[in-house]
Amino acid sequence: MTEFFDRHQALLQDARKALTARGFWAPFAEIPSESVYGAGSRAAGQAAFDALKGQPFALPGHPEQRRVGAEESPFGGALDITYPAADPAALIAAAQGSAQALADATPKARVGALIEALVRLNRHSFLIAHATQHTTGQGFAMAFQAGGPHAQDRALEAVALAWDEMTRFPDHAIWEKPQGKAAPLRLDKHWTLVPAGVALTIGCNTFPTWNGYPGIFASLATGNPVIVKPHPRAILPLALTVRILREVFAEAGLPADAILLAADTAEAPMTQALATDPAVRIIDYTGGTAFGDWLRANARQARLFTEEAGVNTVTILGAPDFTGMCDNLAFSLALYSGQMCTAPQTILVPEGGIDSDLGHKTPDQVGQGLAHALDRLLEDPARAVGVLGAVANPATVARMEALRQGARVIRDGRPMLLAAGADDAVAQGECFGPVAFLVTCADAEAALDRATALARDRGAITAALYDTDEERIARAIPAFARAGVNLSINLTGAIYVNQSAAFSDFHVTGANPAGNACLTDTAFVAPRFTRAMWRRQVA
Incomplete structure (x- = not known):
C-alpha cells in the first residue's frame, strides 16, 4: 500500500x-x-x-x-x-x-x-x-x-x-x-x-x-x-x-x-x-x-x-559584548532549570581575568555579571515559571542542597552558581540540574586545555567559547573538534548553546563519552x- x-x-x-x-x-x-x-x-x-x-x-x-x-x-x-x-x-x-x-x-x-x-x-x-x-x-x-x-x-x-x-x-x-x-x-x-x-x-x-x-x-x-x-x-x-x-x-x-x-x-x-x-x-x-x-x-x-x-563547558577568555554574553548564558543556564543534555555547567575563566567591551573583568566580576543577568531574567515570576519550568526529579533538589553545603555561593536559588577551583572534582563530572560552577584556571591556555580534556575524558555534547583573540579562537576550533564536541563561539542574542536544530545540527558527535551515536x-x-x-x- x-x-x-x-x-x-x-x-x-x-x-x-x-x-x-x-x-x-x-x-x-x-x-x-x-x-x-x-x-x-x-x-x-x-x-x-x-x-x-x-x-x-x-x-x-x-x-x-x-x-x-x-x-x-x-x-x-x-x-x-x-x-x-x-x-x-x-x-x-x-x-x-x-x-x-x-x-x-x-x-x-x-x-x-x-x-x-x-x-x-x-x-x-x-x-x-x-x-x-x-x-x-x-x-x-x-x-x-x-x-x-x-x-x-x-x-x-x-x-x-x-x-x-x-x-x-x-x-x-x-x-x-x-x-x-x-x-x-x-x-x-x-x-x-x-x-x-x-x-x-x-x-x-x-x-x-x-x-x-x-x-x-x-x-x-x-x-x-x-x-x-x-x-x-x-x-x-x-x-x-x-x-x-x-x-x-x-x-x-x-x-x-x-x-x-x-x-x-x-x-x-x-x-x-x-x-x-x-x-x-x-x-x-x-x-x-x-x-x-x-x-x-x-x-x-x-x-x-x-x-x-557529559560536562558541557563555557570557556570565557574575552567578551566582545559582556552584557550580551551574560544575558545569553543566563538564559542557557536557566532554561528548564538546567535539565537539558545541552545545558552549560562548568564555566572556565583565567584567574587573571578577561578583557571585554566594558573593560577588564576579574573572575569574581564575571561571576557577578552572570548572577545579575540571571536576576534580570527571572525577576518577573510569570516569566521565571515559563523559563525554569519545574524540577522533574526530587533527587535533583537533594543534590543541590548537598552542593550548597560548604561551597562558595555566587548566586543562590535556581539556577545556583558556585565557585570552584580548577582541581575541584565536583566541577569535573555531570551535575544534572540547575547548578553551574565558575572555575578559575591559571591562564587562557589552561582553561582551553581543561575544557577540551573534560570533553574528551568525561564527555560533552556542547561547548561554548567567548574570546576577543581571533588567533586563539582559530587554535581552539580544531582542539574542540579533536575532543569530539560541538562548539559555539561568542553567542549573544536569541541563539543559545542549548539549541540543536533538526536537518542542520548533528546532535552529539558520538566521538566522546557523552554518547556513541549522533x-x-x-x-x-x-x-x-x-x-x-x-x-x-x-x-
Missing part, C-alpha cells in the same frame, strides 16, 4: 533536500498558535489531556496482563492514568510476531505510514504539550516545541535519512562480464533489505519524545519492530505516540504490534530483562552513564546507540539493516 507515501512524497523530498543543504528548515510549526493549528486547537488539546487523567489509557489490541501507572506532575498532582502492561516475554513475542510482515513491507509502505503518523502527531501537538509539561516539568512553550514539532522534525529527519540509505543502491541488477570471443558471463542479482531485529527504545524523564523519536522512527522505517520502554515518570507522551503509530499502521496494512509500549514502574522495572533478551538487536538509550555501562556489559547481543552524561547521521540509521543478495546465472 503506497497511498500514504504518495500523499507525503513531496514532504519526504523536501526533507531529503534539507538533509543535504543543512540550512534552516522546519516542516512542523513550532509556534503554539491557533492561526497555525486551527481555531479551538488550544482548548481542544487541554480538554483532551484533562479527559485522559484518572482513566485507563486505551491501546486497542495491545498485549495486556495488568495495568500500571503512577505519574505525578512536577507542577503538582497525580495524573492517575493507567497503561496496559505485559511481561517482557509477552512483549518480545508480540514484536517477533510482527517482524516478518514489517520486513516484507516495502520501504514506501513503511516510510509513508511513518510520515502520516507524524502529520497526525503534529495535529495533536497541544495535547502532547500538556502531556510533556506534566510529566517532565517543562514550561508549556518548551513542552509544546520540544515535545511536539521539534521532536517531529527529528523523527522526519531520521525517516528521510533511512529512506536514502534504503534506496541508495538498486535492488536488482544484471551483472555482465565480457569473456573475449566467448559469450559474456551474466548474472541476475537481487538484494533484499534485512532488518536487524527487535529494537528497544529506553526513554528518559526529561525529553521523552525529542530523544526517543529518532531511534523509534529510524528502526521502524528500516523494518525493525520497536518496543518503547518509557521512563515511569514520563509514560504519557510516548504512549500517545505509540497509539497513533498503531492506528496508522493498521490502516496501512502493517502490523500494529510492530510498535509496543513497555510500561513499568520504578519498583518493578523491566528494562534489564528486555535489553538482554536475545531477540533484541537494537537498543536506543538516553540516560546516565551508570546504566549505559550496564548495557555495554550485559546487552552484548544488541547494537547500542546512546546519549549519556542524531542524526548515516551511522545512526545504516546499522539497523543489512543487504542480502541472491543471484542466478542467466543466458
